[in-house]
Amino acid sequence: MKFLSQYWRRERRGIASGVCVVAALLAANWGVAAVAPQAWDVTEQRRLTLSPQTQDVLAELQGTVTVTLFAESEVRTARERTFDDSAAMLSDLLKRYKQHARKFDIERVTANDSVAGQRLKQRFPDITAPCVVITYQLPGEEPRHEVLQHEDLAEFHGAPAGRVAGVDFFAEQTVTAALARLAEGQLQVKVCCLTGHGEASLVVEGPDSTRSLSELADYLRMGGVQMELLDLSQATHVPADADVVLLAGPQAEYAASDAAKLETYFKHGGSGLLLLDLVQNHRDGAVVPTGLDRLLRKWGVLLGNDFVVTTTVDNQLSTVVRALPADGDHPLARSMPRASLDFRQARSVRLLPVTAAPTAVCTPLLLSPDGPHCWAETDVVSRNVPQWNEGRDLPGPVSLAVAVERTDRTTPAPMLVVVGDAEFATNRGMTGPRQYAAGTFVLRSLHWLAGTKRAMQDIPVRRSRPYQLTGTVQAQRGLVWKTMLFLAALVSTAGATVWTMRRHG
Incomplete structure (x- = not known):
């Protein structure tokens, strides 16, 4: 019993120390984020960083931007499914837009059985769900708007068995170009x-x-x-x-x-x-x-x-x-x-x-x-x-x-x-x-x-391709078995080490 009491006392001290370290790290992280918020993009293609062209356009905006994702409440067709997938990626991109713009709002409006949807249709008769409506309004002026379809946002490359072989995401091109055109007016x-x-x-x-x-x-x-x-x-x-x-x-x-x-x-x-x-x-x-x-x-x-x-x-x-x-x-x-x-x-x-x-x-x-x-x-x-x-x-x-x-x-x-x-x-x-x-x-x-640059063609397309193992089927199976054996050996070695340390501790 004395041994167990000493053991649990040591364990409690270790757990308490670990909790204190984690709490200290979380507090330091919160404090740094509050005082000097900063994010580092370490992705290979800088996927989480807006292009310099986009940042310049956002910095020059004087009016209020509202981006509305206008879609049906339920996905029924292939077109609506493609738009839904594109809109999910677009939402992440628009959050980064909002960080660089002073007045930038994002909303999602349901097309059917929605008062907001009916009002949006009355305001802009040229829209048909699913689509993206970008509105730009200067103080004292009528709002200007542009409509983007899912073809403007991304292209999904098909693969056998209904899988997706890759995605070309070019929404930054089209959204930034639309904002530039709306801000310029009728140039x-x-x-x-x-x-x-x-x-x-x-x-x-x-x-x-x-x-x-x-x-x-x-x-x-x-x-x-x-x-x-x-x-x-x-x-x-x-x-x-x-x-x-x-x-x-x-x-x-x-x-x-x-x-x-x-x-x-x-x-x-x-x-x-x-x-x-x-x-x-x-x-x-x-x-x-x-x-x-x-x-x-x-x-x-x-x-x-x-x-x-x-x-x-x-x-x-x-x-x-x-x-x-x-x-x-x-x-x-x-x-x-x-x-x-x-x-x-x-x-x-x-x-x-x-x-x-x-x-x-x-x-x-x-x-x-x-x-x-x-x-x-x-x-x-x-x-x-x-x-x-x-x-x-x-x-x-x-x-x-x-x-x-x-x-x-x-x-x-x-x-x-x-x-x-x-x-x-x-x-x-x-x-x-x-x-x-x-x-x-x-x-x-x-x-x-x-040469108006109003299409923002120089903004690169963000391409995503799934990682695929190379080699024959037999070689891939061999790699799986070798990985499983390595993990089993690693767990056994760790268990033996802990047992030995406790036995001689």
């Missing part, structure tokens, strides 16, 4: 929409029109883009105050004099968004030249005299192809929505060797799906059923859009975005579920070309 980007060669016009037509850009013009106007018509065949030059020229689906060849006007504009720092359909002569099916091939070749871009074909799930041929964002770290490619675009009878837009364009660098923006179910058909005249021909046709993935940057300056500057289709930007392409993807692609291309 206009002047775009000259070229006419005179059968291009799609700004004349208001029906939703099925493939020759009207009226729906796109309305969408761009809300994004701070001012569009003006310019008949290049009548004008002596492109106005110097034009931020970007938009060339959408010309049906006739550009004369050498008109192409020279564009070349002069580009050489003096101008930029352009060129949407170039494959146009064929109705009599013999011959491809109508654009008149811009020599100019584009000079900067490393090759327009294909072909059209992209794909096979559907029921093994039927189709000229409607999904244009998917290209991988890579190009700032414009990173800022693009991850939703695909629908291109109809699109031509390929490829890169020439670097030596052919010493003053420019080209980067793919949009790609078709992989082969062998997708290719660029070069037999455009015979009008036979398209068939894959090895050595003549171009296998997928086919490049459908490229970005061109001039490199004859200290830092690369945006010059061109060339796309092998124009119909996606017309009223027909801007109607229905693809409106958001098409409109956002054009809007962000124009802002990138104008």
Whole structure:
């Protein structure tokens, strides 16, 4: 009994000492956090630190920011589930925003059976759950707002058995860009929409029109883009105050004099968004030249005299192809929505060797799906059923859009975005579920070309990939057994050591 009494006395003293040490550490930690709050980000990609661009935008905000997560009370569809997952990551990000902003509120509003939800819909009729509503209000002014969808926040990469292979989280790009646009107000980007060669016009037509850009013009106007018509065949030059020229689906060849006007504009720092359909002569099916091939070749871009074909799930041929964002770290490619675009009878837009364009660098923006179910058909005249021909046709993935940057300056500057289709930007392409993807692609291309930085493309994407063991299945099983044996040996050694110490203590 005497031995047990001494033993418990020692144990009580040890426990009391341990409790005192833990209490002292907790008190010191609380005191330091209260006096000088500080956090250290030791993650590999600095995931817990806002970019300098975001911190600068937040520091300059003068009004009150309210970010509302607007969703249904129950998750029923795949879209709502994806938004819910994205919103969880966004909530963590917004907490860091709040630490750097003076007036920054975060709220979640239920869309159905909610008074707050009904009020939000009445206040902003353009919102539809699920979405994120960012509101910015200066004293004495009407609130400005922008709406973000789940495609603006993250992209989830699927894996077999319904698992997630990885996540690309780019919400900091889109949220910071939205805040910058709201704080700036209606800073206009002047775009000259070229006419005179059968291009799609700004004349208001029906939703099925493939020759009207009226729906796109309305969408761009809300994004701070001012569009003006310019008949290049009548004008002596492109106005110097034009931020970007938009060339959408010309049906006739550009004369050498008109192409020279564009070349002069580009050489003096101008930029352009060129949407170039494959146009064929109705009599013999011959491809109508654009008149811009020599100019584009000079900067490393090759327009294909072909059209992209794909096979559907029921093994039927189709000229409607999904244009998917290209991988890579190009700032414009990173800022693009991850939703695909629908291109109809699109031509390929490829890169020439670097030596052919010493003053420019080209980067793919949009790609078709992989082969062998997708290719660029070069037999455009015979009008036979398209068939894959090895050595003549171009296998997928086919490049459908490229970005061109001039490199004859200290830092690369945006010059061109060339796309092998124009119909996606017309009223027909801007109607229905693809409106958001098409409109956002054009809007962000124009802002990138104008150099406004309003898309914040230079903020890096935060990529998360699950850790995977390498090696064969047998090697992985061996590693598991070795780990279990090591842990068993460690526990046995610790037990034997304690027993020996007590026996001789």
